[in-house]
Amino acid sequence: MEKRCLRFQDISISEKMLYSLFLMTIGIGYLFALTHMYYTHQMRDGQPGMSIQDVMIAYYGSQDQTRLGSAINGGPMEPNLKSADEKEKILAWLNTDKSQTTFEQIISPILAKDCTYCHNPDINPGLPNLTTYEGVMEVASAKAASIPGLVKVSHIHLFGIAFILLFVGRIFIYCRMNITLKRIIVVIPFLSMLIDTLSWFVTRNHPSFAYVVVASGAMMGLSMGAQILISLYQMWVETFHPKFYLSTEQLDLLNKTITTLQKLGLRAITNGKAYFLKLAPIFWQSFTVLARQIVLNIFHTTQYFLHPKLTLSDADQLKSTQYMQLLSNAGYPVFFAGNGWLIKEAALTWQFIGTLDDLEGYLERLPAKQLVPLG
Numbered sequence: 001m002e003k004r005c006l007r008f009q010d011i012s013i014s015e016k017m018l019y020s021l022f023l024m025t026i027g028i029g030y031l032f033a034l035t036h037m038y039y040t041h042q043m044r045d046g047q048p049g050m051s052i053q054d055v056m057i058a059y060y061g062s063q064d065q066t067r068l069g070s071a072i073n074g075g076p077m078e079p080n081l082k083s084a085d086e087k088e089k090i091l092a093w094l095n096t097d098k099s100q101t102t103f104e105q106i107i108s109p110i111l112a113k114d115c116t117y118c119h120n121p122d123i124n125p126g127l128p129n130l131t132t133y134e135g136v137m138e139v140a141s142a143k144a145a146s147i148p149g150l151v152k153v154s155h156i157h158l159f160g161i162a163f164i165l166l167f168v169g170r171i172f173i174y175c176r177m178n179i180t181l182k183r184i185i186v187v188i189p190f191l192s193m194l195i196d197t198l199s200w201f202v203t204r205n206h207p208s209f210a211y212v213v214v215a216s217g218a219m220m221g222l223s224m225g226a227q228i229l230i231s232l233y234q235m236w237v238e239t240f241h242p243k244f245y246l247s248t249e250q251l252d253l254l255n256k257t258i259t260t261l262q263k264l265g266l267r268a269i270t271n272g273k274a275y276f277l278k279l280a281p282i283f284w285q286s287f288t289v290l291a292r293q294i295v296l297n298i299f300h301t302t303q304y305f306l307h308p309k310l311t312l313s314d315a316d317q318l319k320s321t322q323y324m325q326l327l328s329n330a331g332y333p334v335f336f337a338g339n340g341w342l343i344k345e346a347a348l349t350w351q352f353i354g355t356l357d358d359l360e361g362y363l364e365r366l367p368a369k370q371l372v373p374l375g
């Protein structure tokens, strides 16, 4: 029998659920890691937002962070400089490899003019000696990330991420795709992680390597993201695709059925729309009438429900019955409501009468021809 590697359609649903949850957790964890990185590094260069400058400063350090840089850039020694131009020259030199030649040519004259009458071992042995290159270099070294610190972060990083990449990659291998492409996607995250970590150390000495740090970091994120998304897609969407299970005839039948259903559906929608347009006004009318009746009912119950029970003497009860009878005969049905009478004047118009006298008055105001004498 031909040997075949396992694919997502071969593994059980519980396994897929387990893998999916793992992949999603890793994905969310990665997003949190990105956010964490943003919060820790974004302000390094003094500007909000992540930039390549932030990364350079994180590993290489910056001229602002040297003792000399901070002393003249906003620090207590800045007023001693005669011009802003001089400050820029010193800061620019601090940001290069700080060669002795440039120092002798440009920096030393400035210091001699502005600083060395205090910073001179003969006068103030306790202050940094700014008369010699060696003395200046003592306060001029950028505070790069420390090697022990980087070593610590690196080993944690490599151990931790290797496991994540191993499991994510192991699941990803279940995917069906071009085998060369798959091999590349499996290798990339590991390679980029290694390059990323190594370039931290290189960036300590060569700030332009920050670009490699960013590029390899992004590469790792993207390739791991691709592995996660492709795996999830193939696990849940593609695995159930009928083309993996059906013969050509069966597929044909399936397609025909789908087309028929689509046609039926389309017809149903068209007819439904026509009927709807035809019936809509009727429905609308009934609806508004119903709504009005409901509102009216609510109105009447809330209006009269709480009234005390109607109490009448025998004689008045007789009168009331007669009046109600007369009104009903005239086409105005009357009902007891609360402590009064409710006269239905029209389909939606009701009149409430509170006393027997008012009921009599109402009766008298009706046109005589409407009244049918009680027989």
Ligand code: HEC
Pocket (backbone or CB within 6 Å): 067, 068, 069, 071, 072, 076, 077, 080, 081, 111, 114, 115, 116, 117, 118, 119, 127, 128, 139
């Ligand atoms: C009037 C005397 C005087 C002049 C001029 C002077 N400094 Fe200073 N400098 C001091 C004193 C005093 C200290 C130590 C006290 C302090 O740190 O504030 C100091 C400290 C420093 C430090 C060490 C800061 C630290 O982080 O420990 C640096 C760097 C420095 N000065 C650079 C300069 C430079 C560059 C100039 C010329 C632009 C300059 N100073 C001019 C008196 C002076």
